[in-house]
Amino acid sequence: MSVLPDPGASRAVLVGTSRFEYLEPLPAVANNLRALADLLCSPLSLQLPAQHVTVVEDPAAAHTVVGAVRQAAAEAGDTLIVYFAGHGLVDAQDQLVLALPHTEFGRVETGLPYDWVRQVLLLDSRAERHVVILDCCYSGLALGRMSAGTGLADQAAVEGSFLLAAAAETRTALAPVGETYTAFTGALLEVLRRGIPGGPALVDLGVLYRHLRLTMEARGHPVPQARDRNSGAQVALGRNHADLPAAPAAAAGADAAERLWPDPRAIRTVTGFFTALAEVRVVSGLTHRAVSERSAGRMAGGTVGALLNRSTLPATWGTTAVYLSACGVPDEQITQWQTAWQQLRAQNLSAKTASPEVARDGGGPEKDRAWQRPLSALRRRRDH
Known part of the structure; x- marks a missing residue:
């Protein structure tokens, strides 16, 4: 794959x-x-x-x-x-x-x-x-x-x-x-x-x-x-x-399931998490406003942009779950996304508690x- x-x-x-x-x-x-x-x-x-x-x-x-x-x-x-x-x-x-x-x-x-x-x-x-x-x-x-x-x-x-x-x-x-x-x-x-x-x-x-x-x-x-x-x-x-979706993914159903969504199991870093999260919207074919509308009022358009432009993981899972569901990501994949979020959170907490001298990135x-x-x-x- x-x-x-x-x-x-x-x-x-x-x-x-x-x-x-x-x-x-x-x-x-x-x-x-x-x-x-x-x-x-x-x-x-x-x-x-x-x-x-x-x-x-x-x-x-x-x-x-x-x-x-x-x-x-x-x-x-x-x-x-x-x-x-x-x-x-x-x-x-x-x-x-x-x-x-x-x-x-x-x-x-x-x-x-x-x-x-x-x-x-x-x-x-x-x-x-x-x-x-x-x-x-x-x-x-x-x-x-x-x-x-x-x-x-x-x-x-x-x-x-x-x-x-x-x-x-x-x-x-x-x-x-x-x-x-x-x-x-x-x-x-x-x-x-x-x-x-x-x-x-x-x-x-x-x-x-x-x-x-x-x-x-x-x-x-x-x-x-x-x-x-x-x-x-x-x-x-x-x-x-040349193959990006011309129409939005349905909130559920065969069309959404068949789309090639970013694989959360391939995520290893916070940068990768937000890059893949932004790719979800691209695959869905939805605008920020459309994602908000499909969230049934649980997520404002500005909140969508704020989520995708973050550089640190959200402290809670709820907003990300709403975003993925509104984009049409199947439920079983949303569970995989939550697992990726939990693993990254654990890594961050572990890195904060440890105190070795680590060189700056690059x-x-x-x-x-x-x-x-x-x-x-x-x-x-x-x-x-």
Whole structure:
């Protein structure tokens, strides 16, 4: 079953190299990073908090990228997304090397071996699921050669993962001159922004991959490759915005039961609780006023907005239950929501009674390094 990650327990590291000393520049990559970072934080996708999206643009050295991935891997409890866009090279052992600004042809030691990133995900990650997206030439090498034995192919994978590559192991990726984005990332952004007409309610990685293959093939572009492990294909990157409800869900009945409501069992954080709570209204097709009207006077329109804009859990359950019922969520799922609320309340109380020295979320001197910029810093730099 497809599932949207809890944004409070998920992280994304977006790496891109657009300027090179020895290789051809790729100006579209800088646009890729900004657009994908904005999208992951928006209601069109995962609604990640800005501080959970780290952008590493034109990294000076391999360790800057590995360090950013390692920190995100230590912080993520749900899903970790790692994206790279730029030139891809092949070393003497037929392995993928990600190009950095000072990378030279024939000198792979000046690049970043993809295997270094893979080892961080294998050894240092707390995340239950990993999503790796590679928009570079020969990116299919990360999946393992199709002609290689099973052992080699298995070594190229990460448990609980989905790896999406822009091109096969022997193909170059495409960055059309004059286009805003590279061909692959442009198609990826298009799907998440517009949705898939006639597609499922959630755009999970399996659906996304199949749609991208058809789209890229029809355009005469390199065809992407993918590898799934332990149901990694069921991780969704957003709702299908071509399939949002045109009519409100009934307060009860088959129509409400059949809708793909956010799964409260996937909630791990307070951020995830309120993100999913807001998604309930989107799925219902109701406005704030309509939710109020369906609550039979138990909830004013302003109260709906106040509930969805909270940053702390309600002290009592009643208002949330009224909201879910008015949106049309089936009773058995409302019980699951209450369980999620109770678990989060218990965690909060436990955290308050304990008094270890806990670092600020994402804090510490590592966060202040120039090579690791959260989305908010990227926006500030772009605005000046």
